[in-house]
Amino acid sequence: MTSRHPNTQHKSVIDADGLQSLIGVLRDEGYQVIAPRASDDAMVLGQVNGIEDLPVGVRDEQDGGHYRLVPGGGRALFEYGPGPQGWKRYLYPPEERLWRARRHGESFTIEEDSQSTDKYAFLGVRACDLRAMEVQDKVFDREPQGDPRYVARRKNAFVVAVNCARAGGTCFCVSMASGPRAKDGFDVSLTELIDDDRHVFLAEAGSKKGVELLERIDRRPASDTEMSRADAIVSQTAESMGREMIADAEHVLARNLESDHWETVADRCLTCGNCTLVCPTCFCTTVEDVTDLSGAIAERWRKWDSCYSMDFSYIHGGSIRREGAARYRQWIAHKLSFWHEQFGISGCVGCGRCITWCPVGIDITEEARTLRDGEKDL
Amino acid sequence: MVHIEGLERVLQEHAFFAGMDDGYRDLVAGCAANEVFHAGTYVYREGDPADKFYLIRHGQVALEVYVPGKSPIIVETLKSDDLMGWSWLVPPFRASFDARALELSRLVSIDAACLRGKMDQDSSLGYELHKRFAPIVAARLAAARRQLIDLYGHPEE
Amino acid sequence: MTPLPAIADAAEPMVPIPFRIERTVKNLSDTFTVDLRPEEGRKPFHFAPGQFNMLYQFGVGEVPISISGDPQDPETLVHTIRAVGAVTQAMAGMKRGAVMGVRGPFGSAWPVEAVEGSDVVLVAGGVGLAPLRPAIYHILANRARYGRLVILYGARTPRDILFRAELEKWSSRLDTFVDVTVDRASGGWHGNVGVVTKLIGRGGFDPDNTAAMICGPETMMRFTIQALNDRGVSNERIHVSMERNMKCAVGFCGHCQFGGQFVCRDGPVFRFDRIEEMFLVREL
Structure with a gap:
């Protein structure tokens, strides 16, 4: 390029x-x-x-x-x-x-x-x-x-x-x-x-x-x-496109970090991490340090990781995001909201892969809409 | 009761009495006395009749639990401007801990029997004093609970 | 503001540089301090108080550890480490002459220059005194530029007090107020017993002209912020050092995210009003 x-x-x-x-x-x-x-x-x-x-x-x-x-x-x-x-x-x-x-x-x-x-x-x-x-x-x-x-x-x-x-x-x-x-x-x-x-x-x-x-x-x-x-x-x-992300998802997500809706999503979410693997922008990785049998050679490998794992947020004997609700929230709020703050752009590109490859069909556009509509009820 | 004049001034300057009606403060002062405790001496012991409470003017007092065969366990230390003792408010009016001066400590004691009598006669004085004790009790309880949780480490390591 | 020191070889931030252990000191039953020196021919190591390094134990792994030494001594890199996991436990067994990998320095710093002219209150809990020690060194070295200096420290028991000799030394200075408290003690202890938040009322600082810096477990920082607020210190005058899982320290691995912040890059030191809203969101 x-x-x-x-x-x-x-x-x-x-x-x-x-x-x-x-x-x-x-x-x-x-x-x-x-x-x-x-x-x-x-x-x-x-x-x-x-x-x-x-x-x-x-x-x-x-x-x-x-x-x-x-x-x-x-x-x-x-x-x-x-x-x-x-x-x-x-x-x-x-x-x-x-x-x-x-x-x-x-x-x-x-x-x-x-x-x-x-x-x-x-x-x-x-x-x-x-x-x-x-x-x-x-x-x-x-x-x-x-x-x-x-x-x-x-x-x-x-x-x-x-x-x-x-x-x-x-x-x-x-x-x-x-x-x-x-x-x-x-x-x-x-x-x-x-x-x-x-x-x-x-x-x-x-x-x-x-x-x-x-x-x-x-x-x-x-x-x-x-x-x-x-x-x-x-x-x-x-x-002919059938789905649509709500406007201003960035602020809707930011306003709803403590919504009750996360528990509802968590009832369906298997925290399998498929959405993070198929997402073309998800970038999280972990590192693994390994040695050969003699201990003379050591290597560091970087591997894709997922914010849905318990290990991901582990510090001192516990994970910060213990509940599935917190891990789903992290993924979608990062993608649609925090990403703007970090990189000046949405982390979502509208490819729909996370919807297709979610084993239970959780739909990012639907979840964002539900959060927004929940605000109207207030 | 000596130095009543001086004690009124001491009470007036103490945070516990801030904003209190002069008349009420004078009533309390009427039950007050200066006391001095040398390092290592007990102000009161667990189980003693709680017949006083104290304002610490100067020094440091430890609230302790006696453990047979060992040094006492200190659960809290109190310093100047702190208030010490609320068992006098709560039947059966017995001290829950030992209070021992860690250094030369000058205290103002307030006679509970004297004050309880006045509070019974004047319930608005009673209310006034309870209003001033409740936040102290609540803050001490919150602090005590925080002491339980290993605030400075990482639990379950 | 002086730009923060950054990793020496910007082209490859993921490669550790070998440093030799010059000295090890066992501070507490589970906490030790290492003095490191760059291997021959390497440049001195500059850092700002509050920054951290990724320390690598050959073949075992890497952990983020705050720098606890004197920023004015770039020849010696000092880390105070609590042995709590596989990597730090392996490090605890290392002797003088052994080599540790170092990547860094990373992250934001305590605002020691920006707060010149005001009172400074440092509140530490447990091993959280280590990341604040470089700030203390800096302030003491430039003592005339600050108002009152108040160091408040809480530990579980008298046996858990980190840098005890230094706390006593600072305490003996006429221009520094040091107060230490423990959760419980036996008769041999003549200091305070009670939570660290109880000490805040005794510092004698001017809340409208005070910079507070807090380091300790998040729960301790939460209560400390509350107590500072109660004393009239506003959130833009409070700085905290956050801790999160970290794998890369340069904002690539995503592990340390805290809302829109990367703790490794935007932190670990944050001005509290900037993270206030997220701080109370659980499991964020």
Whole structure:
């Protein structure tokens, strides 16, 4: 990413072969191309070598606690919504060694792990997930102390966004002002246009890197009709979105930290932490210090953690957040309210993953609304 | 009763009497006396008739529990400006703890039998004094409970 | 305001630097103090009173510990540690010459410069005296810049009094009021018995021109704030040091969140009026 400002001068049209060569050029440039692939009955992120690895005509059904891949019947490559994983697993992996140390007598030296040289191209990033990257940038790419691994991977990454042609069953990006249109934060964005006799992508460069990439593949300038059709597709997606986050969730949550409603949610919440794992912005981690059997080598590993565990807030023989109600409140209040105070932006991007993957279907938009409506009764 | 004049001034300056009607304060002063306790001596002992209460003018007094074969356990220390003793208000009017001077201590004692009589005669004086004792009792009880909870450590470690 | 000292190698805040143990002192049955020196060739260690380090025991783990030494002596890094978990218990067994990993300093500081000219009341409970000791050193070294200095300290029993010799030394100064209290004692104790909040009325400070700094378990701080408020000290004149679980100390791991605050980065020292609303929300 070199620039966040899309350049409308560079709207062009590529076909399936163009997409194939886009992947090829990225691979030639040394990128590992990562895209959603239909695997284990879900859209799972993985390496792709060409468009043959992309799912064809697959849609998803999503609802509270419900996710199914279903045939869409067509040729579309990007007709499904957000899958269970966010792109954070590449930028900030679930497990990562921070360093290794070697003992020398009483002392030790750190054999520092080299900075990450991972070079990823992300293909099929939706607007909500572009926002999620922007949100995580504020967490990790910060003066004076950023996370060097995250910063390096992010700087090296190439982002190919896709404008959503269909609203997922739990999406609410419109109300979070994060989607469905990819506005910035990408190198190239694609809008899939399918006719009876045509299957093309309207391609737009969002950075200098994006411009340079598009220059290397077969394309033609986009017509006005194609551009307005692409606009119409995204507008249609926005209009068909079924869920909505309340306005001013930040202050509603802040005012309701001691609401009785938390007990009601806690009756359903299993404190399983699924929502924290699927959330593309949740960033909490723990560290584990380990040694080899001889005790001469020690390592520190960083691992994703969840604020739903009792250990998470443990100090001196007890956890601060003992009750499930307090742990659910921490998660949603952090996401919707405290995040603003910490990073000047909501921690929620409206992707709906926490709703889909909650085993009991707790809906973040519904819980925020219930809190707000509870205020009216007062 | 010596130095009545001086005692009235002492009472007047003590926080316990702040804002009290002069007439009531004079009634109390009429029951008051100066007392001196040397370091190590007992002001009263657990089980003694609670026939007085005290204002500490100077010094330090420990409230203690006697433990056979061991040093007494100090549960609270009181210093100048503190008030000591409320068993005189509560039947059967017996001291609950030992009170022992830790250093040379000058106290004003107020005779309970004398005061109880006056309070029985004048219930508004009784109310006035109870109003002034209740916050002290409540604060001591709250403090005592806080002493129970290991405020400075982390319980259950 | 002077900018706070920050971690030396900003590029990699997660890597501990080896420090050698110069001296260990057992303060209490479960509490000990280590003097650390950077290994040869390393820079002196600067910190501000109230800041903390992440201390690493090779292969065992890492814990956040406040710095308890003198900020004017950057050659010696002093930590007072209570052995309560696996890491601190392992540290308790370390001898002179052994090496400990250090990351830091992290966090906010006691406002020792900002409160010059006013009375200062320091209230500590238990091992909470350790994070306040650098502030005491600073104030005593610049004594003329402050009004009354009042140090109030509470411990469970006389055996649990931390830095007893130093408390006695400070107490003997004519320009410092020190008062210590314990929850219970036996006959050998000639000091106060009662909760630390009882001492607050005796400090003789001017509530309208007093800066209070409190360090101890949260419950103790809650009662102390109440007692200070009762004496007329307003919340913007009160600073507290908060404690939360910490894994990274640089705001990445999320463990130390306290509402919108990261205790590691925005704290551990907070001006109380800024966290007042959250302070009473349970399990936040």
